[in-house]
Amino acid sequence: MTAFAPDPLTLVQATPHPGVLRVAITGDLDYNTARELLTTALAALADGGLTDLHLDFDGLHFCDSSGLSALLMIHQHAVTAGTRLHLEQRPRVLERLLDVSGTYEHLTGAPAGVTQHSFTQD
Numbered sequence: 001m002t003a004f005a006p007d008p009l010t011l012v013q014a015t016p017h018p019g020v021l022r023v024a025i026t027g028d029l030d031y032n033t034a035r036e037l038l039t040t041a042l043a044a045l046a047d048g049g050l051t052d053l054h055l056d057f058d059g060l061h062f063c064d065s066s067g068l069s070a071l072l073m074i075h076q077h078a079v080t081a082g083t084r085l086h087l088e089q090r091p092r093v094l095e096r097l098l099d100v101s102g103t104y105e106h107l108t109g110a111p112a113g114v115t116q117h118s119f120t121q122d
Contacts, residue, residue, distance in 0.1 A: 007061045009033035011040050019051040026059030029067030038070040045074075045081045053078055058089035063097055075107055 007027040014022045021044050029037060037055075044050055053074075071087070078085040087108055090098070098104040 006030065006032065009036055010059070011037060013040070013044075019049055020054070021050055021052070022054040022056060024056045024059065026061075028062040029060060029070070030062060030064045031066040034066040034070040037067075038073055041070075041074040042077055045077050045083060048081070050081065050083045052084045052086060054086045054088055056088045057091060057094055060091050060094055063094050065097075065101075068097055068101055068103065071107060072103065 009025070009027040009029060012024040012026075014024070016022055023037075023040060023044075025037065027033070041053065041055075044053065055071075055074075075085050085107070087094075090108075095104075098107060
């Protein structure tokens with residue numbers, strides 16, 4: 001039997017404009033790594049002055065319910081802070097999890113099946 005080897009989570013932060021934070025997420029977002037994303041996002045939101053938080057999932061390989069829970073908590077804190085949350089370049093695994101869990105529209109602001117593919121800089 002082959003053991004499952006998770007891909008480590010990597011978070012790369014960039015500030016393309018004042019008040020905008022982009023976090024590129026690569027690897028697995030699961031029970032072992034969800035707290036890292038949550039901590040990073042909440043720290044950025046706590047600093048204040050953030051108008052937009054872009055989470056770029058282009059490199060995401062896997063997401064479980066712990067990852068979904070982290071996204072829901074990030075969304076809640078973003079709403080409280082008055083920050084727009086953008087879930088971008090969502091792979092099929094994340095699209096499916098959002099759809100099956102009934103959180104797609106809540107987290108993306110769009111009906112299921114509408115995908116936002118790329119990050120655009122104004």
